[in-house]
Amino acid sequence: GNSVTQMEGPVTLSEEAFLTINCTYTATGYPSLFWYVQYPGEGLQLLLKATKADDKGSNKGFEATYRKETTSFHLEKGSVQVSDSAVYFCALGPRYSGGSNYKLTFGKGTLLTVNP
C-alpha cells in the first residue's frame, strides 16, 4: 500500500536559517504529492502540491520538487521566519480519478520551531 515517511522532528532553527524537511514515499502508479501545514490550534491547510514528476510546487517561499527517481518530495525554504513555526505534513494522493481517488495518506508530521 501507499506510505509516506518524513523526517523525525522536532526541528528547531533560528530566524533566516535554511530549512529542509525530508519526505519519501512508496506508492503504486503515479501519485500526487502535497505538503500541508498545521499552525498551533488550527486545522491543516494546503501549502503546496505537485502532480507529476519534476513538477515544483511553491508557496509562501516554500518549495518542493517531485523526484520520481528518488521517490522524494523534500520541503525547502531559504530563510525561515518565526511565523513559520508549525507542524508540516507530507501527503500522497492517487493521481487518477476513480475509487482510489478518495484516500489521502499522511506522514507523521514534523514540528518546526523558529526562534527569533
Added chain:
Amino acid sequence: EAQVTQNPRYLITVTGKKLTVTCSQNMNHEYMSWYRQDPGLGLRQIYYSMNVEVTDKGDVPEGYKVSRKEKRNFPLILESPSPNQTSLYFCASSQQGVNQPQHFGDGTRLSIL
C-alpha cells in the same frame, strides 16, 4: 466565509456513552472525510464520503460510524466510546476527492475516560 465547522471543539466523556461530532461545510463540496491525529502517528483517515449517501472506510474505521444524508453535513458517531478513541479529530472537505485542496475544520479534542 468558506469554512468547515466542527462541534464540539472539546469534549470529556465516559466509556460507553454514545456521542456525535458534527461537521458542516458551506462550500457545496462533494467529498468529506474524517481523520484522527495522534502523537507519533500523524493523521489517519477514519471514513470518507464521495457524495450524499456514499461513504467508505478509511484506514482506521473500527468503533466509528458516519452518515451523509445531506451534502453539507458529515457527522462522526461513536456508538460506544472507549479510551483508545481519545484523540484529536479533524473533518475535511474538497470539491471532488483528495487531489484537490482539502479544507480542514479546527479540530475536536475528545477525551474518553
